[in-house]
Amino acid sequence: MKSVRRLFSIFLVVSICISLFAGCDKKSTGDWKIGIITGTVSQNEEEYRAAQTTKQKFIDEYGEDKVILQTYPEKFMDEQETVIANIAGIAADPKVKALVVCQGVPGTSAAIDKVLETRDDLLIIVGTSGEDPNMIADRADVCFQMDELGMGTAVIDQAKKQGAETFVHYSFPRHMSYALLAARRDLFKENCEKYGIKFVDATAPDPTGDAGPSGAQQFIIEDVPKKVQQYGEDTAFFSTNCAMQPPLIKSVFQQHAIYPQPCCPSPYHGFPAALEIEIPEDKKGDTGYVIDEIRRINAENDMTGRMSTWPVPVNMMFIEAGAQYAKQWIEGKFKEKINEEKIKECFTDYAKTDDGEEIAINISLLEENGKQFDNYFLVLIDFIDL
Template sequence: MKQLKRLFSIFLVLALTVSMFVGCGKKSTGDWKIGIITGTVAQNEEEYRAAQRTKEVFMERYGEDKVILQTYPEKFMDEQETVIANIAGIAADPKVKALVICQAVPGTSAAIDKVLETRDDLLIIAATSGEDPNMIADRADLCFQMDEVGMGTAIVEQIKKQGAETLVHYSFPRHMSYALLAARRDLLKENCKKEGIKFVDATAPDPTGDAGISGAQQFILEDVPKKIKQYGEDTAFFSTNCSMQPPLIKSILQQHGIYPQPCCPSPYHGFPSALQIEIPEDKKGDANYVVEQIRRINAENNMTGRMSTWPVPVNMMFIEAGAEYASQWIEGKWGDKIDNEKLKECFVDYTSNYGDDIDINVTLLEENGKKFDNYFLVLIDYIDL
């Protein structure tokens, strides 16, 4: 009996010791991962950096690697099979429980179809889609998009405040085949007419075409001075393409034009490279620092108030807040894949990093009388630079 009591005591001590070590460690969250698919650094650096930051944040939080990063090719229109293979390749890992795709370039729907052949358990988030809303919304669980149509009014209101007499809209046939981008262009044209602002529909080279990104950027650098000479300094410029933003900002600064916003509104989108803003290590992720530097450079060039953007990097928000939403869903914080209130909480939590008084408007897409229950549109007010 004494020996049995001694064995029981030893077992109790061992059990308590093990429980102490388990309690002191990081909370076990299950063996899961999230796949994040973005463009390359050349196509849109901030999206790629947002994915990297998410990976680092989750590593620190969970004590293990929870994020798999993947990119789609720069010439994704010519390499649809690679787009499909890259997305499907991540989903083939059984540990992956969610995908966050930003931007959801053409080919994403076909990739999701491929994924769904073997995986119907994934949470799939598609942000900033280049495909028809009906197509992508039928496949992805949640879709995030800037309120492109809402911008058709907001941009004109902004350039009117900035004193614009002309708006030059740079795009190309591929982008104008996107329903929301085309609807925004039409609304910009309509609102410019109402406000007495001349609207110029300018065609630029497609960066995914033969000229590539460098050819499209060179076109912008050469064309902006021509447009300023033709229409005057009170000419505002807007381009639908990410890679065109740095040369557009650079040329507008030199020619003293007007720049209401990047295509993907953000202090990071195009400004740092165009204005050669060096961001110290301790200021990484500090949007307020970037805004201060943009304002300083604009003031030095007599450009104060002639540039603006959203205070929150919206595509970065789609990636980071989307991954946060996915991680909470994976961990069973709620059951349904679509939870409007939880999603808004994730968006609001993200915007709080950029200020307490930022008003973010989240609505559901309604198109041709159809209201989507999983297609979320975001609109944020401007800050002047």
């Protein structure tokens, strides 16, 4: 009798377990999390939104929260200890198996050093680094960056097609201390000379300075009309800073000037805010909708073809595709931390149009002073006219 009861008990337990598993729509493949670190909404809203989107996608896929979100401070140059503390704080959670940092602001390398003191098992991905490539590539496992040097030629080619006779480059000393941004500025100047375009090197306030982002934005609002008055409508404008893009786009639009691309090429970067585009709930994440709205507004104001960008929001791609890459690594889909084919696959999957059409993405490895980095991937995508 006892044997019968025991067998019945075992059968009951097994039946309950089977029913529980069968009743779950989503199954977790392990007790892990991914940490995503971005700027604040005022510094770069699209990066923060990309992190939120990734978080929700993982909840939908696994039925549980797999993503920890964190931001670095707005004035990160003055608060690098906070940058370090925020990144190291996420890594202190033993469930976190990967970090995706975008943008890699100054202080990121020091934060990774702190993390590696206790965690050498993490996959660390850094997108759009503001630190020296040698420094960040030696610490992060994988780095993603727009092909800044390729843009040094591509942006001027595009400005020439748009009819630019003058090219204004807004930046500030901190950004010009970044090797890639400084080298790109030099290429801008060189290619302007080749095409007979006047190059204007304009210094703007640093948004991490005393005046903050609002002070830098106000400068742009006031300075663009002065530059157009001085050089004419066929003046192309470019700024190296994210927070400056909305006022720059708005001012270019009002002055009927030229805008080849945002600093971080994307239909979302600055355009919706500058052109007052309301995105309905059912169109959130619909890049085609945003592009159509920008084109409609430009057409109504005789600005067709005087603005352009990349069809893919590049920093959002670094975050969302980077998180997918990290997830596959955590789940054992591949073992090595640097897998170029998987990176291309994740980028390509992200960049597909709503119709499933693949957008051509040119990926190369950074080469600097004769040294090729095997973990520093550069991305270049062709323009779409707006």
